[in-house]
Amino acid sequence: MKTYTRPMAGWWKRNPYYLWYMLREASCLFLTAYALMLLWGLYRLQQGKIQYEQWRESLASPLSLAFHAIALALVLYHSWTWFKIMPKTLPRIPLPDWLVVTGGVSAVIVCSALVLVLT
Amino acid sequence: MKRSNKPIFWSLFGAGGMLSALIGPALIYKTGFSSQSLGYERVLLLAQNGLGKLAILAVISLFLFHGCHRMYHSLHDFGIHVGPGLKAAFHGFAAAGTLAAAVLLILV
Numbered sequence: 001m002k003t004y005t006r007p008m009a010g011w012w013k014r015n016p017y018y019l020w021y022m023l024r025e026a027s028c029l030f031l032t033a034y035a036l037m038l039l040w041g042l043y044r045l046q047q048g049k050i051q052y053e054q055w056r057e058s059l060a061s062p063l064s065l066a067f068h069a070i071a072l073a074l075v076l077y078h079s080w081t082w083f084k085i086m087p088k089t090l091p092r093i094p095l096p097d098w099l100v101v102t103g104g105v106s107a108v109i110v111c112s113a114l115v116l117v118l119t
Numbered sequence: 120m121k122r123s124n125k126p127i128f129w130s131l132f133g134a135g136g137m138l139s140a141l142i143g144p145a146l147i148y149k150t151g152f153s154s155q156s157l158g159y160e161r162v163l164l165l166a167q168n169g170l171g172k173l174a175i176l177a178v179i180s181l182f183l184f185h186g187c188h189r190m191y192h193s194l195h196d197f198g199i200h201v202g203p204g205l206k207a208a209f210h211g212f213a214a215a216g217t218l219a220a221a222v223l224l225i226l227v
Contacts, residue, residue: 068151
């Protein structure tokens with residue numbers, strides 16, 4: 001017997017809320033590609049100075065800049081949503097929702113500052 | 120009852136989500152738009168330091184596990200119902216990347 005299955009093609013285009021969801025999910029493609037790019041850099045580092053500097057030069061290519069710009073925007077959005085839903089994903093804790101979100105965003109600011117200063 | 124492996128992969132997904140939420144944007148900004156300070160000697164020093172090795176491994180591995188886990192679930196969102204084989208492929212890919220990073224960090 002063949003049962004009816006509701007078609008689901010393009011469901012995420014029907015509502016702006018779903019579109020934002022899909023955009024957030026798209027960050028995973030760029031995050032994976034970014035991790036692979038770092039892994040490649042580590043491989044070049046292990047090979048020696050010339051190879052590593054070639055990799056570092058490739059970071060300034062237009063393709064790399066475009067990739068980084070999109071990745072930055074998407075991962076920043078992931079960052080925001082990660083802490084925005086934190087009151088729902090955490091086990092129940094006796095803190096108001098806004099405090100959890102504010103704490104998370106503050107942690108992002110502090111950690112980002114640390115990365116930018118230390119590296 | 121057979122024990123589910125879900126908690127393991129969910130933990131790796133969660134850890135990667137947290138790490139990338141905290142330092143992902145800053146790292147991407149650094150490598151993309153401000154890599155002057157990432158000279159060979161400086162980065163080599165980091166990669167040869169025990170804590171530095173751990174940090175590099177955590178970033179590469181957890182970003183991969185987070186990304187691959189989410190990709191796998193996104194396929195479901197598009198109506199592609201993936202079986203255990205494809206799921207193993209996604210997690211296996213992240214595991215292979217982790218192994219490669221670990222080997223390189225030992226060699227460097």
